[in-house]
Amino acid sequence: MVQPLGYIKESASQTAGPYVHIGCTPNFVGIHGIFDRDLGSGALYNDETRGTRVTIRGTVYDGGGYALRDALVEIWQADDAGFYNSPSETRGEADPNFLGWGRSPGDMDTGEFVFETIKPGRVPFKDGRWMAPHITFWIVARGINIGLHTRMYFPEDEAANAEDPVLARIEHKDRVPTLIAKKEGDNTYRFDIRLQGEGETVFFDI
Amino acid sequence: MSNRPPETGPFFARDRDIHPPAYTPWYKTSILRSPQRALISLEGTKSEITGPVFGHGMLNPLDNDLILNYAKPGEMPIGPRILVHGRVLDERGAGVPGALVEFWQANAGGRYRHKKETYLAAVDPNFGGVGRTITDETGYYWFKTIQPGPYPWPNGVNDWRPAHIHFSIFGHGFQQRLITQMYFEGDPLIWRCPIVKTVPDEDAIRRLVAPLDMNATIPMDMRAYKFDIVLRGRRSTFFENRPEGN
Ligand SMILES: [Fe+3]
Numbered sequence: 001m002v003q004p005l006g007y008i009k010e011s012a013s014q015t016a017g018p019y020v021h022i023g024c025t026p027n028f029v030g031i032h033g034i035f036d037r038d039l040g041s042g043a044l045y046n047d048e049t050r051g052t053r054v055t056i057r058g059t060v061y062d063g064g065g066y067a068l069r070d071a072l073v074e075i076w077q078a079d080d081a082g083f084y085n086s087p088s089e090t091r092g093e094a095d096p097n098f099l100g101w102g103r104s105p106g107d108m109d110t111g112e113f114v115f116e117t118i119k120p121g122r123v124p125f126k127d128g129r130w131m132a133p134h135i136t137f138w139i140v141a142r143g144i145n146i147g148l149h150t151r152m153y154f155p156e157d158e159a160a161n162a163e164d165p166v167l168a169r170i171e172h173k174d175r176v177p178t179l180i181a182k183k184e185g186d187n188t189y190r191f192d193i194r195l196q197g198e199g200e201t202v203f204f205d206i
Numbered sequence: 207m208s209n210r211p212p213e214t215g216p217f218f219a220r221d222r223d224i225h226p227p228a229y230t231p232w233y234k235t236s237i238l239r240s241p242q243r244a245l246i247s248l249e250g251t252k253s254e255i256t257g258p259v260f261g262h263g264m265l266n267p268l269d270n271d272l273i274l275n276y277a278k279p280g281e282m283p284i285g286p287r288i289l290v291h292g293r294v295l296d297e298r299g300a301g302v303p304g305a306l307v308e309f310w311q312a313n314a315g316g317r318y319r320h321k322k323e324t325y326l327a328a329v330d331p332n333f334g335g336v337g338r339t340i341t342d343e344t345g346y347y348w349f350k351t352i353q354p355g356p357y358p359w360p361n362g363v364n365d366w367r368p369a370h371i372h373f374s375i376f377g378h379g380f381q382q383r384l385i386t387q388m389y390f391e392g393d394p395l396i397w398r399c400p401i402v403k404t405v406p407d408e409d410a411i412r413r414l415v416a417p418l419d420m421n422a423t424i425p426m427d428m429r430a431y432k433f434d435i436v437l438r439g440r441r442s443t444f445f446e447n448r449p450e451g452n
Pocket of ligand 1: 017312372
């Protein structure tokens, strides 16, 4: 016999179900008067925030090509200088005017999500190599049994993307473009997420 | 909030054997919403091990009281009054302070307050069905609510969800993000539910079932259910001797 290690196990994930918006964005579904505003809604920046303002739009599609209208999308990103506004950030002080976290329920009719944010700076990989500017995405919905993690990169950063150690991890290179947003206009990007089938977005087990 | 220094270590690898796989055809909606390609394994970088802090200051006093937070003055929702309480822990067994816990549920009749909800059970005019709280320095949380009812849903021809409360938990790293559901001890619908049965591990299912807690039950007022939630643990960084980045 040996001593037990004493670890306990993570609680199992369950689908967010069709009414995740009641819990996470109640004002969006017409439940007013409980929370002043939906957490993570609105622009991620204020007037003082440093960095280039960008708009990111996208739609989550299922394996049949239909847009999900009951998904919830969250993003997490570094500030203009590449620092996270988090106690676990040890490299420096993040912009106090930028939390870096946002949440979108998608449009009621089309399902399209929108984030008004800034372009993040570069963040180092564990071995010190620089990752290209990226935003972490987390997607939950009815029919998704465990939240899906992915990343969005920017199309203009060709050189940085080419040396990004996470993108380099993707064996099938034809899948890399699923993580690179499309430019739609000045500082406006489209990042569609395909859950299944042709053009299936790369998701990470992190 | 806590005197512990912030933790910067990577998270333990996720034990996928206790989590539902993406493709669970008996839960029909998963069929077209499940990625088919392998997930790309990635030990968390700074982008995943960090996460925002939610301050207690953002909470209103009734945020964790679903009995009163949507009720008209002097009125209350109908149904059994309950207290739900427990701790948010990590896999090392340590309490997770400052975790944002959000919850939502159907009313006592099994009906959600949502435009797309079609179940014929009545909407309760005094019940919104949503609340939130932030764990204290030991990871403890609690809220008052009305015990939700089971409800039918279109999947099989006669599928019913056991009574449940949905939970979204935000710990210290974006990698810890978790959404799950709490079930109630003794509900015969638990072991028949296709969504419960997406979890492949029987013990992992049991850990989603909250027991009746008579010690925390408030006499002549409300029964209590205890529900602990475990988030991923992380390694200590005693040996972090290589500066990252620069
Ligand atoms: Fe539900």
